[in-house]
Amino acid sequence: xxxKRVSFQTPIGLVEGFLPALNLDIPxxxxxxxxxxxxxxxxxxxxxxxxxxxxxxxxxxxxxxxxQLCAKQQPQRTILDVFExxxxxxxxxxxxxxxxxxxxxxxFVIQVQAIEA
Numbered sequence: 767x768x769x770k771r772v773s774f775q776t777p778i779g780l781v782e783g784f785l786p787a788l789n790l791d792i793p794x795x796x797x798x799x800x801x802x803x804x805x806x807x808x809x810x811x812x813x814x815x816x817x818x819x820x821x822x823x824x825x826x827x828x829x830x831x832x833x834q835l836c837a838k839q840q841p842q843r844t845i846l847d848v849f850e851x852x853x854x855x856x857x858x859x860x861x862x863x864x865x866x867x868x869x870x871x872x873x874f875v876i877q878v879q880a881i882e883a
Contacts, residue, residue, distance in 0.1 A: 775826060790824065803876045806864050809843065810853045817881040818860070824874050832865070832875070856880075 770787040773780055799822040807813040842852040847870060854863040860880030867873045 796820070796822075799874065799876055802866060803862075803864055803878045806851050806853055806866070806876075807862060807878065810851075811856075816860075819879045819881060820876065821879075822874050822876045824872065826873075 768787065768789075769784045770789075771782060772785050772787050773782050774785060775781075800820040803820050803822075804815070842850070844850040848868065850867045850870070852865045856862055859882070862878045864876040864878065865873065866876055
């Protein structure tokens, strides 16, 4: 963790300042989220390996439309108090959206898009 200029939410609104921050934009995190996404798709849909592109972003608050969509989504699973996911059915040529939460605190949106051969 290093001090970094970041935007963060406070009771008075969005503020910019220097805070200790983790740099998650590294290849190891890309591989971690790809493994998480593939494990979720296997658990939810028994989907084996396929050529695909994985993108992920951390979110601080779930946008209301995404929250409504995720509230309806099945399958979902909670593993102890460590990991929880909701995953969309496939849409738009094999694209899945996964909402992954770790320790009920850090939430990420993961998009998996199949690559056609």
